[in-house]
Amino acid sequence: MSDTLIQVKDLYKVFGEKPDTVMPLVKQGKSKDDILAETGHTVGLKEINLEIKRGEIFVIMGLSGSGKSTLIRHFNRLIEPTAGEIIVEGTDVMKLGKTELEQFRRHKMSMVFQRFGLMPHYTVIENVSYGLKIQGVEKGERHQKAREWLETVGLKGYEEQYPSQLSGGQQQRVGLARALCTDAEILLMDEAFSALDPLIRSEMQDQLIELQQKLHKTIIFITHDLDEALRLGDRIAILKDGLLVQQGEPEEILLHPADDYVEAFVKDVNRARALTVETVMKEPAYRITAETIGEALKQMKAGPHDYGYVVSNDGEFQGVATQEWLEEESASGHADYTWEQADMDEVSTISSDAVLETVIPETLESDHPVPVVDEEGHLQGELSRSSLAEVLVDPNAEVETPKS
Amino acid sequence: MAEKSWITDIPELDRGTLLTIRKTLDGAYRDFSREYGDSIEAFFDPLLNFLIWFEKLLLDSPWWVVLGVIAGLAYAASRSVKLTIGVAISLTVVGYFGMWDDTMRTMSIITVCTLLAIVVGIPVGIAMARSNRIQATVTPMLDIMQTMPAFVYLIPVVMLLGIGRIPGVIAVVIYAIPPVIRLTNLGIRLVDKEVLEAATAYGANGRQRLIGVQLPLAMPTIMAGINQTIMMALAMVVIASMIGVKGLGQPVLKSITNQYFTIGLLNGLAIVVLAIIFDRVSQAYGKRTQAHLGGGHE
Numbered sequence: 061m062s063d064t065l066i067q068v069k070d071l072y073k074v075f076g077e078k079p080d081t082v083m084p085l086v087k088q089g090k091s092k093d094d095i096l097a098e099t100g101h102t103v104g105l106k107e108i109n110l111e112i113k114r115g116e117i118f119v120i121m122g123l124s125g126s127g128k129s130t131l132i133r134h135f136n137r138l139i140e141p142t143a144g145e146i147i148v149e150g151t152d153v154m155k156l157g158k159t160e161l162e163q164f165r166r167h168k169m170s171m172v173f174q175r176f177g178l179m180p181h182y183t184v185i186e187n188v189s190y191g192l193k194i195q196g197v198e199k200g201e202r203h204q205k206a207r208e209w210l211e212t213v214g215l216k217g218y219e220e221q222y223p224s225q226l227s228g229g230q231q232q233r234v235g236l237a238r239a240l241c242t243d244a245e246i247l248l249m250d251e252a253f254s255a256l257d258p259l260i261r262s263e264m265q266d267q268l269i270e271l272q273q274k275l276h277k278t279i280i281f282i283t284h285d286l287d288e289a290l291r292l293g294d295r296i297a298i299l300k301d302g303l304l305v306q307q308g309e310p311e312e313i314l315l316h317p318a319d320d321y322v323e324a325f326v327k328d329v330n331r332a333r334a335l336t337v338e339t340v341m342k343e344p345a346y347r348i349t350a351e352t353i354g355e356a357l358k359q360m361k362a363g364p365h366d367y368g369y370v371v372s373n374d375g376e377f378q379g380v381a382t383q384e385w386l387e388e389e390s391a392s393g394h395a396d397y398t399w400e401q402a403d404m405d406e407v408s409t410i411s412s413d414a415v416l417e418t419v420i421p422e423t424l425e426s427d428h429p430v431p432v433v434d435e436e437g438h439l440q441g442e443l444s445r446s447s448l449a450e451v452l453v454d455p456n457a458e459v460e461t462p463k464s
Numbered sequence: 465m466a467e468k469s470w471i472t473d474i475p476e477l478d479r480g481t482l483l484t485i486r487k488t489l490d491g492a493y494r495d496f497s498r499e500y501g502d503s504i505e506a507f508f509d510p511l512l513n514f515l516i517w518f519e520k521l522l523l524d525s526p527w528w529v530v531l532g533v534i535a536g537l538a539y540a541a542s543r544s545v546k547l548t549i550g551v552a553i554s555l556t557v558v559g560y561f562g563m564w565d566d567t568m569r570t571m572s573i574i575t576v577c578t579l580l581a582i583v584v585g586i587p588v589g590i591a592m593a594r595s596n597r598i599q600a601t602v603t604p605m606l607d608i609m610q611t612m613p614a615f616v617y618l619i620p621v622v623m624l625l626g627i628g629r630i631p632g633v634i635a636v637v638i639y640a641i642p643p644v645i646r647l648t649n650l651g652i653r654l655v656d657k658e659v660l661e662a663a664t665a666y667g668a669n670g671r672q673r674l675i676g677v678q679l680p681l682a683m684p685t686i687m688a689g690i691n692q693t694i695m696m697a698l699a700m701v702v703i704a705s706m707i708g709v710k711g712l713g714q715p716v717l718k719s720i721t722n723q724y725f726t727i728g729l730l731n732g733l734a735i736v737v738l739a740i741i742f743d744r745v746s747q748a749y750g751k752r753t754q755a756h757l758g759g760g761h762e
Contacts, residue, residue: 136665166667177662181680191666193676242666 063114065278066135066246071108071144073130073302076101079142092301104130105302108144117272117279119293121286127302128282132250135280136169137161148246166195170239174251176231178223184234185210185219191242202241209237213267229260236268240275247279254283265291286325290314290334298322311339332417332452337410340451341432341441344369348381353402354395357386367428369439370399377431377439379404409433412440416448423448497624508630515576515629522568530568531555538741542748551745554737563712563734570701570711570738577633577697581641582690589648589686590674599649606642614639614703622707632709640696647689651682687750694742698735712738 074082082101092103105127112118122128133139134146137153146153148168156164170191171177178187185206186193192202210216213233223231232252239247253261265288272279283289289296290310297307298321306318314334317323346368350356360368360383370378378399389395389402409431410419423430429444477485522530531552539548558567592599618635625631655678663677679686705713712731719728 138661138664162667162669164667165665169665171662171665173658173662175658177656177658179659179662179677179681180656190663194663194666194668194672238666248665 064111065114065149066110066112066280067145067147068108068110068112068134069145069147071105071131071134071146072142073104073127073134073139074101074142075104083143103302105134105141108304110297110304110307112278112280113295114278115276116294117281117292119281119283119289119296120299121283121289121296122299123284125301126299128284128299129250130302131299132248132280132282135246135248136165136171166191166242168244169246169248170242170244171248171250172232172235172239172252174254176223176228176235176255178231178234178238180223182222183219184215184221184223184226187223187234188237188241190238191244195242206237206241209241210234212240212271213237227260228256229264232256232264233267236264240271245278247277249279249281251282251284253288254285261288268292286329287333290329298325311335315339330417332420333415335416335451336412337414337416337419337432337443338412338440340416340447341412341443342429342447344431344439344442345429347371347439351398352395353381353386353389353397353399356381357383357390357395360386369431369442370404371439372399375438377409377433377437380407380428380431382428407431410443411435416452419443420448493620493623501624501626505625505630508625508634511576511580511633512630515572515633518576519569519572522572523565527559527564531559534741538745541745541752543752544748547744547748551741554741558734558737561730561734563715563731566710566712566715566731567734567738570698570713570735573629573633573636573701573704573709573711574694574697574738574742577636577640578690578694580633580637581644581693581697584637585641585644585689585693586648586686589645589689590652590679592645592649593652593678602645606645609638610642614700615706618703618707627708629709631707632704635704635707636697636700636709639700640693643692643696644686644689647685647692648682651685651689652678654685655681684750684754687746687754691743691746691750694746695739698739698742701735 072083072086073079074086076082076099079101082095082099082103085095085099086103086106090098092106095101095103108131110118120128120131130139134141135148135153137156141154144154148164151164153161153164179190182190185203188206188210189197189202192205193199197205207216207219210219213236215230215233215237218226218230218234223234226234232255235252239249253264256264268279269292281289281292283292290313293310295307295309296313298305298313298318300321306313306322313322314326314329314331317326346360346363346365348356348359348368348370350359356368356370360366360381366383368381370381372378381404385404389397394402408422408426410422410433412432412434419430423443423445426445429442429447431439432441432443434440534555535548535552538551539545542548555567558564588602592602614635617638618631621631621634625634659681660673660677663673668676701709701711702713702716705711705717712735715731716728716735718724719731
């Protein structure tokens with residue numbers, strides 16, 4: 061089952077008086093500057109091909125002038141393309157007639173804007189219910205629904221205020237509630253959090269992630285901030301001068317930038333926040349398979365390791381045994397104890413999909429590499445102080461990407 | 465130097481040609497007014513009837529009823545007791561100096577002219593805002609209307625419709641309509657692009673965008689235009705009195721020809737009082753209704 065919701069095929073946008081006459085030049089591969097000098101036309105987007113899956117957050121990122129805002133406005137045709145198709149569930153948006161397009165905008169997509177785009181002459185509740193009003197939903201019903209969404213975004217009690225009476229963060233919550241209120245499946249977010257200060261921005265990001273876990277919308281999110289892209293995106297596409305330079309999952313972009321442009325971006329990223337344990341952990345060095353303490357000590361003395369992870373027969377992680385502890389236990393006559401009988405110290409484990417930042421304390425405190433476990437408690441790998449330090453300190457460090 | 469040279473004198477049409485042009489144009493226009501004057505007059509009859517009815521209403525009602533209604537309207541628009549009392553007192557003073565009837569006549573014609581200017585001007589302004597081509601066509605016409613000496617377009621209006629209220633109204637409207645057209649156009653064009661884009665993105669059609677977003681957001685600017693229109697209409701009332709518009713303009717005109725300084729001054733001041741009342745009330749109304757548009761926290 062291919063669950064592609066939106067497909068963008070060979071999308072081109074040329075700004076200027078007679079874009080069609082310039083298209084052959086663009087297709088020949090002439091550079092943006094040459095075309096501007098020769099014809100006075102600006103190439104906005106060039107050969108964009110994207111597939112966006114149902115239920116994912118797809119981030120399109122690029123610096124100003126890269127065409128990202130132009131691109132997002134093609135999805136609901138606020139901007140008409142010069143060539144190309146955008147197919148949403150089998151319908152080519154570009155071929156819709158005027159009324160069909162209006163219907164499509166009312167029911168399929170909603171949009172959140174960088175500078176909020178709220179109607180200053182409407183109260184908060186009127187703003188939130190705006191989409192439903194356009195659809196012709198009766199007042200009582202649409203206000204009822206708007207009230208629910210306002211509560212969801214944490215703005216209960218602000219219904220009768222005007223947007224100018226709210227702070228930036230609150231205004232964007234209204235913008236978000238307005239977008240959610242129409243129950244549209246696709247959410248277009250055009251630099252939705254860029255105008256907010258960092259603290260509020262990160263709060264809004266959390267809220268979006270939380271909402272997304274409940275709602276499973278398909279979100280197309282535009283940003284110029286890579287940290288934001290990495291935090292929110294299930295997949296990321298990077299746009300430069302109207303061209304897609306790379307698309308993929310966050311780790312892929314972070315660890316294998318496609319070119320210098322992406323690399324320059326990636327350099328300043330806070331890796332501790334962007335990478336998960338899974339991407340940097342190593343295979344567990346040594347699993348203890350022996351049944352008793354005495355045997356384990358014997359095995360360990362034979363091998364190069366001075367610690368090992370105790371795993372039950374069905375793969376469940378039990379604890380860490382160091383050579384020192386095994387010797388102590390044997391000395392006090394517990395050599396034939398099985399693991400159930402032995403009184404092993406509690407060891408903190410970390411989850412494989414935790415963000416590195418959150419596991420730094422555990423990793424630093426522990427004398428030996430910290431065991432990484434998955435949701436079922438099975439041992440997945442280990443994270444040592446040195447591998448953590450390596451990834452965080454040197455941006456060019458070689459990291460093995462798990463082939464999962 | 466007997467011979468005229470194009471170096472010293474600007475080349476001119478010879479008199480014969482000029483005369484022919486004048487005769488042709490005047491003749492054509494005269495024929496046009498003879499042919500269509502009556503039907504055009506008939507077209508304006510409803511307006512004339514309304515004007516007469518409204519004037520009579522203001523004149524025949526007891527003065528304190530009229531004063532009460534005006535003060536009531538001022539309060540309803542501005543919600544300011546101070547302004548309302550000011551309006552009542554200044555109108556009473558104007559009446560006390562014997563100018564009540566003329567003031568009422570002027571007020572009725574101004575009201576009708578303003579309403580007419582709004583009814584015609586706002587749709588024209590909307591059309592201008594929607595199309596650059598219409599804007600390019602209408603703007604020079606507005607320039608001409610505003611700069612052409614008002615006396616000049618009194619002539620064709622009088623030729624067509626004779627002397628009286630309707631030609632007066634038409635002359636006043638032509639003179640006073642440009643601000644409301646210009647500022648409607650400007651106001652709509654200045655509406656925040658992102659807000660309009662948001663409306664479009666949620667599937668609003670042209671009419672929903674116009675009524676729901678563009679007009680309300682352009683309203684402060686449009687109100688400024690209406691305000692300007694009222695002021696210009698008041699200024700034009702004096703000139704329009706030359707073609708038989710009754711009201712405060714006629715005594716002013718009379719005092720110019722007879723050098724009655726005091727009468728001129730008093731009637732002039734009465735016009736000023738009307739202007740101030742219209743201006744303050746409409747501005748207070750604008751401010752009150754657009755308070756939340758201004759941005760910033762309250």
